[in-house]
Amino acid sequence: MNCDANIFFWAIICSCIINRIHSASSLESYVLACGASSNATDANGRKWISDTEFLNAPEKTTSATAQSQDPSLPSPVPYMRARIFHSKSSYKFSISPVKRHWIRLHFYPSFYNSLNCFDSFFSVTVDGFTLLNNFSASITAQALTQAYILREFTLIPIKSGALSLTFIPSTNYDNSFAFVNGIEIISMPEIFGVVPYVGFSDMSMDAEYYSMQTMYRLNVGGQFIPGTNDSGLLRTWYDDSPYIFGAAEGVSPKASKKVRIEYPSSVPKYIAPVDVYTTARMMGPNQTLNLNFNLTWVFQIDMNFTYLVRFHFCEYQLSKANQRVFDIFINNQTAYSGADVIGWTGGKGVPVYKDFAIHVDDKSGDDQLWVALHPDATSQPEYYNAILNGLEIFKVNDTKGNLAGINPVPSPTPESPEKRPAFSSKSNNHGQTVGIVLGTVAGFGLVVAGISFFRYGRKKVVEGNGGRSSWLPLYGSSRSSGTKTSKSSGSSRYTSSGGGLCRYFSLPEIKLGTNNFDDSGVVGVGGFGKVYKGYIDGGTVVAIKRANPSSEQGVHEFQTEINLLSKLRHRHLVSLIGACEEDNEMILVYDYMANGTLREHLYKNSKSNLSWNQRLDICIGSARGLHYLHTGAKHTIIHRDVKSTNILLDENWVAKVSDFGLSRTGPTINETHVSTVVKGSFGYLDPEYFRRQKLTEKSDVYSFGVVLFEVLCNRPALNPNLPKEQVSLAEWAILNHQRGTLDAIIDPHIKGQITLDCFKNFAEIAIKCLSDNGVHRPSMGSVLWNLEYSLQFQNNPDGPERVAEQKANEAYKMHTTLLTIEEEDDELYEGQDEHSANEVFSQIVNPQGR
Ligand SMILES: *[C@@H]1O[C@H](CO)[C@@H](O)[C@H](O)[C@H]1NC(C)=O
Ligand SMILES: *[C@@H]1O[C@H](CO)[C@@H](O)[C@H](O)[C@H]1NC(C)=O
Ligand SMILES: *[C@@H]1O[C@H](CO)[C@@H](O)[C@H](O)[C@H]1NC(C)=O
Ligand SMILES: *[C@@H]1O[C@H](CO)[C@@H](O)[C@H](O)[C@H]1NC(C)=O
Ligand SMILES: *[C@@H]1O[C@H](CO)[C@@H](O)[C@H](O)[C@H]1NC(C)=O
Ligand SMILES: *[C@@H]1O[C@H](CO)[C@@H](O)[C@H](O)[C@H]1NC(C)=O
Ligand SMILES: *[C@@H]1O[C@H](CO)[C@@H](O)[C@H](O)[C@H]1NC(C)=O
Ligand SMILES: *[C@@H]1O[C@H](CO)[C@@H](O)[C@H](O)[C@H]1NC(C)=O
Ligand SMILES: *[C@@H]1O[C@H](CO)[C@@H](O)[C@H](O)[C@H]1NC(C)=O
Ligand SMILES: *[C@@H]1O[C@H](CO)[C@@H](O)[C@H](O)[C@H]1NC(C)=O
Ligand SMILES: *[C@@H]1O[C@H](CO)[C@@H](O)[C@H](O)[C@H]1NC(C)=O
Numbered sequence: 097m098n099c100d101a102n103i104f105f106w107a108i109i110c111s112c113i114i115n116r117i118h119s120a121s122s123l124e125s126y127v128l129a130c131g132a133s134s135n136a137t138d139a140n141g142r143k144w145i146s147d148t149e150f151l152n153a154p155e156k157t158t159s160a161t162a163q164s165q166d167p168s169l170p171s172p173v174p175y176m177r178a179r180i181f182h183s184k185s186s187y188k189f190s191i192s193p194v195k196r197h198w199i200r201l202h203f204y205p206s207f208y209n210s211l212n213c214f215d216s217f218f219s220v221t222v223d224g225f226t227l228l229n230n231f232s233a234s235i236t237a238q239a240l241t242q243a244y245i246l247r248e249f250t251l252i253p254i255k256s257g258a259l260s261l262t263f264i265p266s267t268n269y270d271n272s273f274a275f276v277n278g279i280e281i282i283s284m285p286e287i288f289g290v291v292p293y294v295g296f297s298d299m300s301m302d303a304e305y306y307s308m309q310t311m312y313r314l315n316v317g318g319q320f321i322p323g324t325n326d327s328g329l330l331r332t333w334y335d336d337s338p339y340i341f342g343a344a345e346g347v348s349p350k351a352s353k354k355v356r357i358e359y360p361s362s363v364p365k366y367i368a369p370v371d372v373y374t375t376a377r378m379m380g381p382n383q384t385l386n387l388n389f390n391l392t393w394v395f396q397i398d399m400n401f402t403y404l405v406r407f408h409f410c411e412y413q414l415s416k417a418n419q420r421v422f423d424i425f426i427n428n429q430t431a432y433s434g435a436d437v438i439g440w441t442g443g444k445g446v447p448v449y450k451d452f453a454i455h456v457d458d459k460s461g462d463d464q465l466w467v468a469l470h471p472d473a474t475s476q477p478e479y480y481n482a483i484l485n486g487l488e489i490f491k492v493n494d495t496k497g498n499l500a501g502i503n504p505v506p507s508p509t510p511e512s513p514e515k516r517p518a519f520s521s522k523s524n525n526h527g528q529t530v531g532i533v534l535g536t537v538a539g540f541g542l543v544v545a546g547i548s549f550f551r552y553g554r555k556k557v558v559e560g561n562g563g564r565s566s567w568l569p570l571y572g573s574s575r576s577s578g579t580k581t582s583k584s585s586g587s588s589r590y591t592s593s594g595g596g597l598c599r600y601f602s603l604p605e606i607k608l609g610t611n612n613f614d615d616s617g618v619v620g621v622g623g624f625g626k627v628y629k630g631y632i633d634g635g636t637v638v639a640i641k642r643a644n645p646s647s648e649q650g651v652h653e654f655q656t657e658i659n660l661l662s663k664l665r666h667r668h669l670v671s672l673i674g675a676c677e678e679d680n681e682m683i684l685v686y687d688y689m690a691n692g693t694l695r696e697h698l699y700k701n702s703k704s705n706l707s708w709n710q711r712l713d714i715c716i717g718s719a720r721g722l723h724y725l726h727t728g729a730k731h732t733i734i735h736r737d738v739k740s741t742n743i744l745l746d747e748n749w750v751a752k753v754s755d756f757g758l759s760r761t762g763p764t765i766n767e768t769h770v771s772t773v774v775k776g777s778f779g780y781l782d783p784e785y786f787r788r789q790k791l792t793e794k795s796d797v798y799s800f801g802v803v804l805f806e807v808l809c810n811r812p813a814l815n816p817n818l819p820k821e822q823v824s825l826a827e828w829a830i831l832n833h834q835r836g837t838l839d840a841i842i843d844p845h846i847k848g849q850i851t852l853d854c855f856k857n858f859a860e861i862a863i864k865c866l867s868d869n870g871v872h873r874p875s876m877g878s879v880l881w882n883l884e885y886s887l888q889f890q891n892n893p894d895g896p897e898r899v900a901e902q903k904a905n906e907a908y909k910m911h912t913t914l915l916t917i918e919e920e921d922d923e924l925y926e927g928q929d930e931h932s933a934n935e936v937f938s939q940i941v942n943p944q945g946r
Contacts, residue, residue, distance in 0.1 A: 126150070126189055128279040130179035131159030139171035140324055144278065147179055152186045160208035166243035167602050174278030175204040175244055180211065181218070181274040186262040193257040195283040196250060198329070202278030203233035204244040211273060217266035218274030219500070223254050225307050225493055229500035230266055233275075239504035244277075248310040248331075249499065250284065250490070284329055285366060291404055291451040294431045301453045301492070303404055308490035309499045311403070312395055314339070316484045317348030318375030327369035336377065336487065341392035341466075346379045351412035355445045363447045372486040373410035373447045379471070383480040390425070390468040391482055397465045398501030399458040401491050405467065408486030410447040411437040414479075421475045422482035425468040426454050434472050437483060447485075453492070465489065599674030599685075605632065606676050606683050610640055619692070620741075629688060638673060639689065643682035658684070666728065668721030670744055670754035686754070690747035694718075694803075695740040699810050708849040710749060711807045712858075712887050717751030718743045719880040722800060725753070726793045726876045734791060738799035739780045739813065740806050779813030779824065784870050794870035797879060798826075801865025805829045808858065810843035826866050833863050853889040857882060 129136050129144035136144050148154050158180045169175045191197060199222065205213035213234045220228040233245050251259075259281060263274040288303035314336040315321050321333035337345065351357075351374035359365050379386040397403065405426055414420055417439040424432040431452045440448045456465060467487065471480035493499050609630035610617055620627035625644030632638050658675050665671065676683040691697070694714060697706050706714070725733045735742075735753065742755040780802045782795035802813050805825050813825045822828045832838045838859050842850070850858075861882035867873045874882070 125283055126279070126281040128187075129174035129177060130276045130278060131161075131177040132174070133159070136173040138173040140322075142324075144174050147187065147279065150187045150189060151179075152188055156183055157181050157185055158209075160211070162204060163207035166204075166206070167604055168243040169204065174202055176277075178204070178208050178275045178277050180208060181263045181265060184262060184264045185274075186260050187279065189259045189261070189281050190257060191254060191259045191281065192283055193255050194253050196253055196286050197259070198280065198282040198284050199227070199249045199251055199261070200278075200280035200282070201227070201247045201249075201276060202244065202280075203237075203247075203275070204277045205234040205237050208275065211275075213275065215269065215271055215273070216275055217269050217272050219264040219266070220274075221262045221264070222249075222251060223256075223260060225249075225251065225497045226500050227309070229498070230268070230503065231500065232503050235503045235506060239506040246332075249307060250310070251307045252305060280330075282330065285364070287367060288404070288451070291453045294426050294452050294454040295429045301402070301404075303451070303453070303492070306404075307493045307497070307499065308404065310488070311397060311491050312339070312487065312489040314393075314487045315372050315375060316408075316486050317377035318350075318371060318485075321369060321371050325369060325371065328366045333369075333372060333486070336393060339393040339395055340377075341394045342389075344380075344389045344391065346377050346391050347381070348375060348377045349413070350375055351410075351445075355412040357410065357412075357445050357447060358443075360441065360446055360448075363449065367449060368408050368447070368486050372408055373445075374412065376410070376412070376483050376485040378413075378483045379469075379481045383471075386471050386480045386482075387473060390470045391484070392466060392468040393487070395465045395467070395489060396504075397456060397463055397489070398491065399456055399463050401494060401501075402453055402455045403465060404451055404453050404490040404492055405431075405465070406449055406451045406486075406488040406490070407484060408447065408449045408488075409435075409437045409440070409483065410445065410485050411441070411483060412445055414438060415444040416478075418475065419478040420481045420483060421472045421477035423470050423472045424450075424452075425466070425470065426452055427456065427466050428468075429454070434475050435482075436475075436477075449486075601632070601674050601676040601683070601685055603676055603678040603681055603683075606630070606640060606642075606681075606685070609638070610642075613642065630685075632673075632685065637688040639686045641684040641686065643684075664725070664728070664733075666721060666724045667750065668717045668752055669724065670752045687746075689744035689752060689754075691745035691749060693741045694743040694745060694751065694807070695812075697745065698740065698806060699812060705845060708846040708854075709887075709890060711846070712854075712883065712890060714743065714745065714749065714751040715804060715807055716880065716883045716887060718753055718803070719800065719876060719883055721751070721753035722796055723876040723880050726796070732793050734793050735796045735799075736791070737780075738796050738803060740803050743803065779826075782870070783868060792870055793876065794873045797865050797873045797876055798867075798870075800876070800879065801862050801873075802826050804858070804862035804865065808843065808862065809841045810845065830863065830866055833859070851890050854886045857886040857889055861886070 127142065127144050128147040128150065130147045132144070132146045133148070134146055138144060151157060160178055160180060162176050162178065165172060165176060201220065205216070207213070214232075216234065217230050217232050218228070219226060219231065227249055228247065237243060237245050261279065261281075263276065265274045266272045286304060288306070288308075291301050291303050293299040293301060310331075313331055313333050315333040316336040318333075318335070320335055323330040323332050326333070355374070357370045357373050359367075377391065379389075379391055407424065411420070415438065417436055419438065421434055421436045421439075423430060424435055431454075432450065435450075437448065438444070454465075456462075469482035469484060471477065471482055473480065491499060491501075607613065609632050610628045613626075613628065617628040617630060618626050619629045619639065625642050628640045628642065630638050630640040658672065670689065671687045673685045673687065675685065722735060722738065725735055737755055738753075742753065744752050744754050746752065780799040782798040785791055785795045785798075802825060806813060809825065809829070811825060814823060815825075816823055821831060828841070829838070832841050839855065842855070861874065861879055864872070864874050865879060
């Protein structure tokens with residue numbers, strides 16, 4: 097079985113990693129399950145102790161169990177129990193007077209007995225600092241489409257040695273109450289020092305004297321890192337891709353295994369884990385392009401605060417100074433000019449971090465923080481490029497010791513709750529609850545806490561792409577292609593690309609999106625099961641493929657498809673958005689292809705009427721997709737099930753190859769073919785493959801040849817109702833070709849449209865595809881080239897002379913657009929080892945036969 101897939105499916109649940117940090121047992125760290133009467137252990141094996149003995153006046157509080165358990169809760173402990181405060185109440189902890197502490201507050205807004213958390217507004221203070229004010233966990237959770245909220249603060253040492261954490265219900269609302277589900281007070285080393293102010297050459301802030309709220313903590317170019325995998329401080333690190341501005345997301349090659357990360361004395365190990373330093377986001381390989389854009393991240397923040405922005409760097413590709421030099425901008429101001437990681441560290445694999453402070457006032461009315469990198473051409477580096485490994489953004493307390501912002505504004509639900517199957521709240525009549533169930537369920541499924549994310553609801557699209565589900569550590573790295581076309585996402589400025597990461601959906605989310613798999617939403621049925629038209633994120637149309645549990649195409653195909661599709665991105669391949677594996681369900685979520693399958697537009701539907709030019713465009717598009725599969729990646733990928741129902745059409749009639757369930761990698765260097773059990777669809781099966789079980793990419797070429805004739809003749813690959821010699825389209829076409837009567841079997845609808853030269857050229861290449869012997873079949877590249885040639889004939893009746901010229905251009909263009917993920921990384925820097933790319937690729941494809 098595929099190991100990566102196993103990691104995907106079980107790591108999340110079973111990442112019940114042994115808690116390496118025994119902070120709970122050390123005297124000055126407290127991990128409290130609030131409202132719990134006894135000590136308990138969470139799903140990660142972490143111990144949470146009852147909060148009763150730390151309360152000043154426990155009798156003034158109550159405790160309760162949440163009425164329902166949202167499936168996205170990572171663990172019932174500490175979220176299912178809450179401590180409820182009806183009046184001002186405090187916890188007291190005795191702590192070291194000289195140490196900084198993390199304070200993490202966990203909130204799960206739900207129903208507790210008769211209490212609805214929508215009525216709850218409260219403040220939280222700690223020794224002169226206001227952590228939260230007029231805070232509504234429900235509104236915040238709804239806006240972030242998260243079931244629960246985690247807020248992290250870092251508190252300067254409290255000299256008295258007694259930390260008092262106070263919850264104060266708001267007096268602005270009747271019946272308001274405060275609640276909390278979990279509290280962590282954890283001592284930590286001082287990690288802050290003197291920080292320069294951006295925009296002032298002579299001003300700095302001694303961050304040691306400030307308390308802060310963690311706003312963002314990102315493993316840039318890398319994956320989600322749970323607290324248990326942090327380097328000792330139990331911090332959670334998230335994927336940065338949701339915050340990338342625009343389509344220019346650069347590339348994120350992982351460090352080769354050979355690069356050892358050596359922490360210098362100036363960077364203690366607890367500053368950031370190795371995983372942060374072995375992944376990075378860089379600009380792409382095209383230096384001309386790099387000079388014309390900024391690698392930019394955009395964050396929602398609160399106005400009227402100072403922010404400490406910490407950049408983590410570690411160069412693992414280059415080893416000399418002045419090879420990669422860049423400028424760092426924060427909010428369009430130069431924070432650092434001429435940043436040179438090797439110049440700072442002296443060598444490869446050595447981490448370094450840089451802090452900057454910036455004040456964000458409300459003058460511009462902009463509640464965003466922009467972080468941008470740009471090659472520094474003035475220092476004439478060897479490469480025009482930039483790199484970033486990690487990024488942390490902390491909000492610094494204001495002069496009054498305040499850290500609290502305002503509640504985010506939830507975005508309106510695109511469809512009214514009544515229209516949606518509100519399956520988990522049918523019986524209650526609190527409209528608000530429906531809202532929050534929608535919020536959480538239509539949001540993202542499983543896993544991790546959304547730590548201190550402050551994204552307003554109107555940036556729904558960002559959340560849609562980068563919510564918790566896409567932080568899921570599906571694969572070892574999140575390489576992404578710089579040539580990827582960005583999908584437009586309505587009015588949002590953000591792209592919906594999520595790097596190479598595949599998003600995880602919860603089953604309730606899928607059920608909600610398909611009206612509990614209502615058959616009226618079925619748009620297709622295949623060997624694997626049904627395909628539904630569905631909705632995610634409150635309105636985005638997607639295709640949802642639900643594997644039939646009894647399907648012979650089982651777990652393996654499912655995993656293959658995830659593995660392949662989550663890494664491959666091409667205009668002519670259907671994009672996988674995410675997957676769901678829960679309750680024995682195997683579900684894949686794709687971009688919705690509005691115009692269905694190619695077959696539907698041919699003989700299957702007499703109403704539709706594709707012109708010859710449209711058909712040719714579709715053939716060219718699908719040939720491009722297949723050519724990319726065969727040659728775009730380092731190893732050949734054989735589709736194995738090319739047919740007209742696996743060629744889908746989007747709303748602009750762009751053809752996209754789909755259904756990689758049967759795909760596998762092609763032969764390795766010293767094999768000429770791969771022996772496997774024959775799979776595929778009759779009518780399209782390569783006879784050589786069928787006879788000798790010899791699989792090469794030429795099997796796809798054969799099947800594609802059948803598709804070309806389907807398009808030309810407008811009839812199915814197999815039609816048992818016809819006379820024997822006509823049953824198989826391939827045989828019928830070959831027979832007519834031999835007889836010189838091919839033109840007699842052309843679809844009468846297009847007979848008048850197709851030019852003779854175009855037809856000749858098209859038929860010639862299609863017949864070659866059907867050669868009995870794979871060696872005599874053209875490559876997919878050659879098929880593509882010839883189809884484009886045919887199109888030229890169709891469009892330029894004046895002759896092939898001019899065409900020949902264009903041909904060369906076309907071929908060149910084609911080649912350049914075929915630059916792939918892997919190639920890009922390898923070509924980025926000479927002398928850099930290919931090893932890492934190979935390694936990653938071997939994770940993408942399943943090397944085992946079926
Ligand atoms: C919970 O654990 C703490 C610390 O390990 C211990 O002092 C306390 O007695 C335990 N309480 C219960 C109810 O078991
Ligand atoms: C966390 O660390 C463990 C052990 O080092 C590793 O097996 C696991 O894959 C890591 N999890 C993530 C999400 O990085
Ligand atoms: C780099 O990008 C520019 C602008 O798009 C393009 O003209 C040039 O051909 C590209 N260079 C390479 C080597 O691809
Ligand atoms: C920011 O501070 C100014 C001056 O203190 C105040 O007038 C303004 O209302 C504040 N803005 C916000 C959004 O809090
Ligand atoms: C930075 O500049 C961009 C483009 O010029 C602009 O859209 C953005 O609002 C600016 N950001 C800030 C924080 O000023
Ligand atoms: C990059 O960002 C800086 C600061 O906002 C801006 O001055 C510069 O014009 C940007 N460069 C490009 C190419 O967008
Ligand atoms: C942070 O709070 C402390 C304590 O209230 C205060 O002395 C300090 O001035 C505050 N920091 C800022 C930046 O105002
Ligand atoms: C408290 O938050 C709510 C919701 O965001 C807001 O409508 C209200 O104005 C706030 N009240 C105060 C006193 O700030
Ligand atoms: C199909 O298109 C052809 C040419 O455009 C036209 O003559 C014919 O009437 C169309 N048929 C249908 C069913 O629309
Ligand atoms: C193709 O898609 C477009 C856009 O969704 C739609 O308007 C058109 O009706 C579709 N055509 C067919 C034949 O389905
Ligand atoms: C390739 O051939 C060599 C020598 O014949 C053999 O040792 C090696 O295992 C083969 N590699 C593969 C991938 O089959």
